[in-house]
Amino acid sequence: MPLVTSRTEWTLHGDPNADVIIAGDSHGGALQMAEALQSNDVEFKTARVFAKNPEAAVPLDAEYWNYVRNFARNKRVVVVWKGNQHNSAFLIRSNPPIKVLGLNGLSSKEQDGQWISRSALKDFFTPSFDGLDSTLFDLSRFSKVVVVGTPPPKRDDFVLKAISNESYFRNFTIETGRDPSEISVERLSNRVALWEILQEILADIARVAMVPFIPSPESARDQDGALKREYCYNDATHANAEYGLLIRALISEWIREEQ
Amino acid sequence: MKLHPYREQPARAFWSRAVSKRFENSEVAKGAAPYFVEGDRVVSAGSCFASNLVPWLEKAGLEYLRTERPHPVLAHMPENLGYLDFSAMYGNIYSSRQMLQLIQRARGEFKPVEDRWHEQGRVVDPFRPGLKYPATSDREFDLLSAQHLEATKAAFDQATVIVLTLGLTETWVSALDGAAFPSCPGTIAGTFDPAKHVFLNLSASEVKSDIEELVGLVRITNPSVRFILTVSPVPLVATATGEHVLVASTYSKSVLRVAASEVAHSVENVMYFPAYEIVTGPQSQGVFFEDDRRHVSPAGIEAVMTSLLENSQLAADFNSATNQDDQSAQLEEVPISQRLSERISTAECEEMAAEW
Numbered sequence: 001m002p003l004v005t006s007r008t009e010w011t012l013h014g015d016p017n018a019d020v021i022i023a024g025d026s027h028g029g030a031l032q033m034a035e036a037l038q039s040n041d042v043e044f045k046t047a048r049v050f051a052k053n054p055e056a057a058v059p060l061d062a063e064y065w066n067y068v069r070n071f072a073r074n075k076r077v078v079v080v081w082k083g084n085q086h087n088s089a090f091l092i093r094s095n096p097p098i099k100v101l102g103l104n105g106l107s108s109k110e111q112d113g114q115w116i117s118r119s120a121l122k123d124f125f126t127p128s129f130d131g132l133d134s135t136l137f138d139l140s141r142f143s144k145v146v147v148v149g150t151p152p153p154k155r156d157d158f159v160l161k162a163i164s165n166e167s168y169f170r171n172f173t174i175e176t177g178r179d180p181s182e183i184s185v186e187r188l189s190n191r192v193a194l195w196e197i198l199q200e201i202l203a204d205i206a207r208v209a210m211v212p213f214i215p216s217p218e219s220a221r222d223q224d225g226a227l228k229r230e231y232c233y234n235d236a237t238h239a240n241a242e243y244g245l246l247i248r249a250l251i252s253e254w255i256r257e258e259q
Numbered sequence: 260m261k262l263h264p265y266r267e268q269p270a271r272a273f274w275s276r277a278v279s280k281r282f283e284n285s286e287v288a289k290g291a292a293p294y295f296v297e298g299d300r301v302v303s304a305g306s307c308f309a310s311n312l313v314p315w316l317e318k319a320g321l322e323y324l325r326t327e328r329p330h331p332v333l334a335h336m337p338e339n340l341g342y343l344d345f346s347a348m349y350g351n352i353y354s355s356r357q358m359l360q361l362i363q364r365a366r367g368e369f370k371p372v373e374d375r376w377h378e379q380g381r382v383v384d385p386f387r388p389g390l391k392y393p394a395t396s397d398r399e400f401d402l403l404s405a406q407h408l409e410a411t412k413a414a415f416d417q418a419t420v421i422v423l424t425l426g427l428t429e430t431w432v433s434a435l436d437g438a439a440f441p442s443c444p445g446t447i448a449g450t451f452d453p454a455k456h457v458f459l460n461l462s463a464s465e466v467k468s469d470i471e472e473l474v475g476l477v478r479i480t481n482p483s484v485r486f487i488l489t490v491s492p493v494p495l496v497a498t499a500t501g502e503h504v505l506v507a508s509t510y511s512k513s514v515l516r517v518a519a520s521e522v523a524h525s526v527e528n529v530m531y532f533p534a535y536e537i538v539t540g541p542q543s544q545g546v547f548f549e550d551d552r553r554h555v556s557p558a559g560i561e562a563v564m565t566s567l568l569e570n571s572q573l574a575a576d577f578n579s580a581t582n583q584d585d586q587s588a589q590l591e592e593v594p595i596s597q598r599l600s601e602r603i604s605t606a607e608c609e610e611m612a613a614e615w
Contacts, residue, residue, distance in 0.1 A: 091600035094332055101399045114330050115406045118399060119381070120392035124333055178595070186600075 003067045007058045010067050014047030020251065021143075022048040023068040024080030025060060027150045027238060031078065034244025043252050046078075047071070065135050072143040076258075078251060079136065079211075081202060083150025085128045086194035087237045091159065093184040100193035102225070103200075121197050129201055136209035146254055147206040148247055149199050149216035151239035153191035155226045160185055162236040192225035214250045282542045284566040287533050294487055294532060295420060295571035300324050302346040302418035304361070306353050306426025308491040308534070308555065310344035315564040320574050324418055327410030331594045340389035340447075346414040348407055350387050353426035355469035355518070356439035356461060357386070362476050365412040371438035375400055376449045385440055388448035415477050415484075422487045423470070424534075425515040427495055428461040429507070443499070458499050460510075466518035474526055486529040488519040492538035494553050512539075534563045 002011035012021075013032065022028045032048045049068045051057040068077065090098065097113035100121065132147075139145045153159075164180065173180045185191075199215060206213035220231050220243055231243035260266075270276040271286050288294075295301065300322045303309045316323050327347040329336065342348045352358045363369035364386075376383040381393045382400040387407075394400035415421065431443045434457045445451030461469075474486055490512060498507035516535060523531040538547045538559045545552075547559025555563075 088601045089332055089597050092596040094330070094594055094596040096330070098330055098332075099402075101396070101402060105396070105398050115399075115402050116330055116333065117392045117403055118395050120329075120333055120336065123336060123392065 002052055003063065005063050007061075008056050009052040010049060010064055011052040012047050012049055012071055015045050016047065016071075018045040018047035018075075020044050020046045020076045020078055020255075021068065021072045022046050022078050022080065023065070023072070023139075024078075025082050025084075026057070027083040028078070028080035030151070030233065030239045030241060030244035031080070031148075031247055032244070033241035034248050037241050037245060038248075044076075044255060046248075062131070065131075065138070069139060069142070072139060074142060076144045076146070076255065077139050079132075079139070079145060079147045080150065081132050081147065082128055083198070084237055085125050085198055086153070086191060089124070090186045090191065090194055091236065093186045097187070098190055100190045100197075102189060102193040103196045118193075118197055121194060122201060125198055125201060129205055132202075132205050133209055136206065136211045140209065140211060144258060146212045146214055146251065147202055148214045148251075149202060150195075151216055151231070151243060152195050152221050152225060152227045153188065154232050154236065155222075155224075155229070156185045156188055158229065158232055159236040162234065188224055188226055212254060214247070214254060217246050217250065220246055278540070278542050284537050284562050285569040287537055287540075288566040288570045290530055290532075290570060292530065293570060293572040294530060294567055295319075295321055295573065297572060297574040298322075299419045300417060301420050301422060302414045303422040303424070304345060304349060304352050304358060305422075305424030305489075306491040306493065307341055307344075307351045308426070308493050309351075309422065309424035309489075310341055311555075311560045312422065312564060312567070313344065315568065319568050319571070324414050326414040326417070327407060332597050337391065339391045342387065342390060346418075347411040348387070348390075349411055350389065351426070351441060353441060354428065354430040354439055354461065355425060355466045355473075355515075356430055356432070356437075356459070357441055358423065359469040359473045359476075360439055361386070361411060362415065362473050365408045365415070366476060366479075368476075369438075371433060372435040373433045373438060373455065374404075376444075378448065378450075383448045385438075385444065385449060388440075388442060412480075416481050418481065418484055420485045420487060421477065422489065422532075423473075424489045424491050425466070425470075425519060426491045426493070427508075428466065428511040428514045429495065429499060430459050430461065431456050432459050433457070460500060461514065463514045463517040463521070466514060467521050470518065470522045471526060474522070474529060484528075486526075487532050488523060488529060489532045490515045490519055490535040492535045492547075492555055492559070496553070532567055534567075537563050537566060 002009050014035070022031050028048055028050070031046060035042065035046055049064070049071055099113040099115045101115070101118060136145055136147070154162075173183060203213045203215070220228055220239075222228050227239060227243070231239050231246070233240040233243075265272070270281075271289070277283075277286065295316070297320070301316055302324050303312060313323050324346045328334075328343065329338070338348075340350055342350045344350075349361055352361065360369055360371075364371070371385070373385060375397070376385055376388075380395060382395065382397060383393050384390060384400070384404060394403050430439050432439045434455050439459075440456075443451060444456050470488070477484060492512075494508040495504055495511055498504045500507045502510075512535065519531050523529045537543070538555055543559070543562075547556055547562060548554065549556050
């Protein structure tokens with residue numbers, strides 16, 4: 001039964017008898033698409049709780065998560081919490097440019113820019129995780145829950161190519177009096193470092209809620225930490241169904257360990 | 260009529276004519292040269308009282324140099340303890356020793372042995388212990404500290420006027436190399452260790468020497484910069500001397516007051532501005548302090564700043580009203596890069612949904 005709210009209409013996409021419910025934001029789409037690549041003899045079936053008309057999706061709220069809980073009772077739930085916060089603030093290179101130290105101690109070799117502490121960025125992103133802890137506690141009462149990491153950033157050329165022909169990109173740059181060709185994507189090393197901070201926050205919240213966290217697999221990343229091209233969906237930020245397959249394999253492992 | 264030196268003195272030289280009656284703040288501060296002139300680029304450092312001047316200077320059309328501020332994308336985030344109130348993010352500097360060492364560190368001439376504290380996953384700067392967003396690794400600490408010191412040097416190198424407000428003489432220093440901390444280790448951060456942390460109450464000659472050395476160092480790369488010295492009228496919050504805090508505070512302020520005048524008399528282009536006298540003199544009858552008898556009231560700050568600006572050579576008459584609205588209007592709007600990033604991310608989430 002769909003849930004009609006004043007903002008949108010939520011429903012279950014997929015088999016109502018699915019073993020695993022995918023809940024959360026747009027990066028869950030890769031998991032959903034991955035199922036189509038698999039044979040019928042899959043280890044587990046998934047269904048996704050999302051807007052009935054996905055193009056009319058709105059930010060997820062308490063109503064959404066209550067709705068998820070109804071489907072998730074006595075099932076497994078994969079929580080995909082946002083994952084585009086770094087893109088939302090830093091996809092386009094800012095002025096002055098930023099410099100962020102990566103987890104591995106590496107950073108951009110370019111000299112210009114302003115160092116920003118990881119602790120400041122952590123605080124900057126933290127509000128976007130409001131509600132995750134209570135959601136996990138709540139879902140865990142009747143379901144087995146796992147949080148999955150969100151996909152790493154894509155290489156600069158992939159991002160630029162993906163956005164350069166988009167009308168909203170062109171219109172925006174014209175509105176702000178800028179030449180689209182002068183817009184640069186934020187340095188990959190910074191975007192990777194920002195993404196790492198998001199993954200740290202996710203893992204921390206999951207740990208406190210005593211819920212397992214499945215990080216984005218190292219095998220999906222290239223030598224610079226970016227999402228490998230073969231796992232990129234044809235836009236600036238999302239991963240594709242093949243990436244979804246990688247995550248499904250990790251979810252399988254989790255299920256086996258659980259059993 | 261007998262002639263003697265007092266005969267030729269103006270009214271301002273006589274207590275009965277300049278304080279008992281007809282007291283004028285602007286007269287107190289009248290110096291040989293204007294404190295500020297049109298086009299000045301101002302840097303300030305010192306105790307918390309020093310930060311009061313910034314909105315007044317900016318409203319008077321002077322440029323308050325800022326070489327280190329939060330990145331525009333993070334500009335809305337809070338910071339602690341006045342780190343955003345000065346030209347670079349050095350925060351409040353209470354002692355002349357810490358002020359001197361800041362310049363030495365910025366110039367690469369002093370590297371304190373105890374230069375970081377590791378606590379609870381954070382790497383804390385002992386000279387900025389209250390920073391809200393400290394480093395989380397030694398490597399990050401090195402990068403952030405180097406950036407801060409570079410910004411500090413840039414501010415002092417680019418200024419045409421530097422205002423130094425001397426706060427107090429009591430300080431805690433490292434027993435290893437004399438590095439002066441802004442607060443006693445263990446109060447805001449760090450751990451107090453009596454074997455490593457030593458109390459020091461600076462003398463007038465030590466403060467004078469610190470300031471003279473500081474002026475000399477800054478003028479190596481900025482030879483024409485002028486200095487304005489002031490003494491903060493805010494009493495000590497606490498003393499470690501064992502004396503009554505009023506007695507200790509009076510010693511501190513007296514020492515600073517003497518040292519400031521001695522430097523102003525002996526070093527070219529260093530002026531003393533009597534903020535201390537304007538606020539604490541008997542003519543103020545205590546009305547320039549808040550009820551806690553420590554913090555300076557808005558009226559006190561207005562009296563000080565009006566006097567300072569009236570004795571400056573500015574382009575046009577300044578408006579003496581405080582200007583909080585103007586300050587908030589200066590806050591950065593959301594940067595274009597962030598707006599575009601946000602739009603792309605939102606649009607893509609909607610577009611990808613069409614695939615499901």
